[in-house]
Every structure is written in C-alpha cells, then in structure tokens.
Amino acid sequence: MSFPSDIEIAQSVTPEKVIDVASSIGISEDELELYGKYKAKVSPSVMKRLAGKPDGKLILVTAITPTPAGEGKTTTTVGLTDGLRKIGKNAMAALREPSLGPSFGLKGGAAGGGYAQVIPMEDINLHFTGDLHAITTAHNLCAAMLDNHIQQGNELNIDPRRVVFRRVMDLNERALRNIVIGLGGKAHGVPRESGFDITVASEVMAILCLASDLMDLKARLGRMVLAYTYDGKPVTASDIGAAGSMAVLLKDAIKPNLVQTLEGSPVFIHGGPFANIAHGCNSIQATRLGLKCADYLVTEAGFGADLGAEKFLDIKCRVAGLKPDAVVVVATVRALKMHGGRKKTELNTEDLCALEAGIPNLMKHIENIQKYGLPVVVAINRFPNDTENELALVAKKCEELGASFALSEVWSKGGEGGKELARKVVEACEKPSSFRFIYDSAMSPKEKMNAIAREIYGADGVDFTAQAEKDLAQIHELGKDDLLVCMAKTQYSLSDDPAKIGRPSGFRITVREVRLSAGAGFLVAVTGEIMTMPGLPKKPAALNIDVDSDGKITGLF
16 A cells, blocks of 8 residues: 655645644744744744743754664654644644755755654745745855955955855755856956855854844854955954844844644744754754743754764754753664665565664764763654564663663654653653763864764764864964864764764774854864765756646655
8 A cells, every 4th residue: 555645644634823833832923923824933022021931841853873764853853742742741843944955856855754744844845934045145145245345446355265155055056066256357256266055054054043133143144254365364244244234134034933743733943054064953043932832842953963963962052051851862773774784675674683783873872862961762763664573672772771762653653653752752851861061162173073073973083184284273373262163074974984884983083174163153174075065866856846737736755
C-alpha cells in the first residue's frame, strides 16, 4: 500500500485559524500581524508583557551524524511536541525556517514529514512571510553601498582586493560562486573579484537569530566587517552608514512567525542559519518567547550533535542565557547500520554486526551531550523493517551509558506515536543537571578550537594552515580574541573528512582559514571543503514541482 506524500497529508488537513492557535498560548489577536488565516508574526509587545513570567522547560532535539538513510530530526521535534500535548502538557515548538535553495535542490524542506508536520508546509518551504527575502535585500543593500563608496571617491581608502563581504541569494547557483563585478568602464564601478553565497550563510542571518531586539540587531549589523583599507584597518557597515537602512529592512523580519502542526500545536518558525557554516538554530527571539508561552518548548539544532547541538549550547545558550532541561538525540537503525559500513541498498534485513559497528557513533553523541551536564533521551525513529533484536541492542547500549531510550512512530502516527518519547522527555526534564560549556570564553581562539575538536569530535588536536595563522594574527591585532567559535565542518563525519563515518579516531582537524563575524559575535573556523553557495544536483527537486489552475501545488516533497 502506498503512503501519501508529505504535501498530500498536509493538504488533507484543515488548519485552525492562527488567531485561535495564538489564543491557546495566551496571545491576543491584537498582538498578531496576520499573513492570511494561518500564519502571523508576533508583536514584540508580547515579550514585554510576559517578561516576568517563569520560563518553561527547554528541550533540545539533535541527532547522530547524518546519513543518506535519514534520521528525522525535525519530524521528531514536531511529533514530540504533539506527543507532549497528547499526554496533557502545555507544549509548543520553535524551528528554523527552510531555505528556498534546498527546497528546489536536493535536501528538501524543513517542516517535518508524514503525520508530524508543520503547516501550511507549502508556504513555510517557499516564500513564507518574506523573512529570507528581507535578509537577502538588507545584505545586498550593504554590498551595494560598499561598492558605491569605492566608486564615489573611496574616502575610507578601502582596498578593493580586500573586500570580504560578498552578495547573497536564496537559491542554489554554483555559477555565481566566483564572479568579477564592475566591468564595462568607469561609470559601472571598480572591477574586482567577488561572488555569491546562499542567503542562509549570510552573517546578517546569524545576526538576526542572535539579536535580542531591534536595537541590538542594528548595533550588531553596524559591527560587521565588510572590507579592509590599504593599511589593513577594518571597515564596518557603520563606517559606510549602512546599519540604519539595513535595520529598517529587517524591522518586521525580526518578529517570530507563528504557525501550527497538523494537530494544531503552536510553532514558532524564525530564522535559518546553516548548521555546518553558521550556528544552525532558530532565533533567540522565538526561543525566549516560546519559553514564556509554554511549559515545554521543543526546539532543534541542525545536523548532528557535533555541529548543531555544540553551537546551540556553546554559542546560542551563552549569548541568550539559556539552560536546556533535556536533550533528545535522534537516530534510526538504518542510519546506524550505514555507520557500520552497510550501503543504503542493504538496510532492509537484520544485521546486528553492522548495527554493533555503527552504534559507537550514537554513543559518541550521547557522551558529548553528557559532557555538558545534561540528561539525554535517545529517540529511535522506527522503520517497518527494524527488528526486535536490533531495537533491543540499541536500547541496551543506551542504558549502559545512562541515557533513556524511546521508540518514536510520529511519522506514521503523529502525536499518538510520540507519547512514549514525550513521557521519557518529561522524566528527563526532572532529573538533576549541571549545565556547563565545553570551553571558557576567555580562552584563546586556538584553545577554543582545540577544546571542541578534542572533546566533541574526538580528534587528537587541530592543525592550522598558513592562511589560518595569518587570519588569527589579524584577529588578535583587532582585539577580537574573546569572540566565540563557530566551527565550519562537514556534517557527514565527526572528523573534517566526510568519508570517515562511524566514530573515527586517530585523526586531526585542519583549520584552513578563520573568518571574522564581528556582528554575530563569533569566529568561523573553516575546515575541509565547505561550500557557502550550493549547486543544483543533476535532477533537482524543481523538476517535480508544479501548480494547477486553482493554485494547488504538487511535487513539493
């Protein structure tokens, strides 16, 4: 029997009006800015009104190292939220907003799947409320003002060869990764090399997600380093007068978006920085507001725990003053067998040997979360071909490390399939914890990077290329050694080599370059081959997406 597609399931449900969803968490219609019947932005006045209310429990959902077999982190986040409400808890979720690029490319959307989805999924995976377009426009306005300053006399003495601020667009477009601009003669600008990144890789996106309010956003925008002068001094967005106009373009984008799950649970979707090159979490604004509106707020961090969770805990929690109460690590038997050396075509039969070989990847992620002093619940997304012997083996290994274990069937059963997981998470939230960071913010950049590499990745240490050493020397001269560290690393391995699956050992991490994101407040340590502008695959998802005369969308997952 064929199972309906995600979009068919989503279109079969009649959503609650967003004003009713808002009412269920104490937000009035007057505090909403409506975008039709089923989505809305929430006014900053709500946070001010609820400022004195105690926070609810914060639950972070992360995962093992991703594989082509899939893990289902967002699906679990949505299903767990519905499951918590099924057992009588006042719960809601806070998620990242998906980029258009992957939606039309290879990865797909980010609204969950099966019967654990956020709706309206078509809107969420496409233009939504226009936040990503606002970020794109604000970023490119700054880039245009920078080039115009150089063209109109260059009073700041900017070296065109040392402009580090590229342009962005929210699509996958490999042909624009490296370009030359300013051609055509004197009237058309100063020729120089440049390029495009995808919007979610923009520092403006990271800033939006880490800003506490509009004024903090404007101040952070102003601190962005765009270029360097001929004598090596940094030029910021404030120096060229761009921060105010950029903030104007983002004044609505900074407000969290309210939508709902298939079962009517409230969800904030806001911000979407990449997890392998940025910090991979939804906005501080949405998380803080969710903690005031619900007794349990379920949120997620991108990719595996070595990337998204590490940055959530070491960057976002530090900046926002957050303390999670429990962490859910999502895995599948299929994915663990891939980490054990099996191919994707070999996963439908019982294979305890491959599972045993792949489980160390899960164990490493559990150990990492425990290093932060937090309770762990392992959620296994159950597939029809998983055997009782395989599930029992995973449960036994989790118990040996002191982690709770629950089967999740939210993809096929929605909230009903998440009740067992919900109960385990509630229990975990009541366990004693001693939250701590992996590194001290007073450490040098090299010490911070080594702490992450050794403690979280399991590396023997970090090597720095000549370019990285040069970058770190300049960062030291600028007095920016105290910034946090955002590691840019492949999502497919605990190492910086995507071919090293499972739980590799005896390796070192190589930092190729270190980029200064002064507005976001962190240094980006680039390892391996990290792309900030993806390309389309041979058969992009866009080939399957269509719309009929009634405006009904098909082929979107």
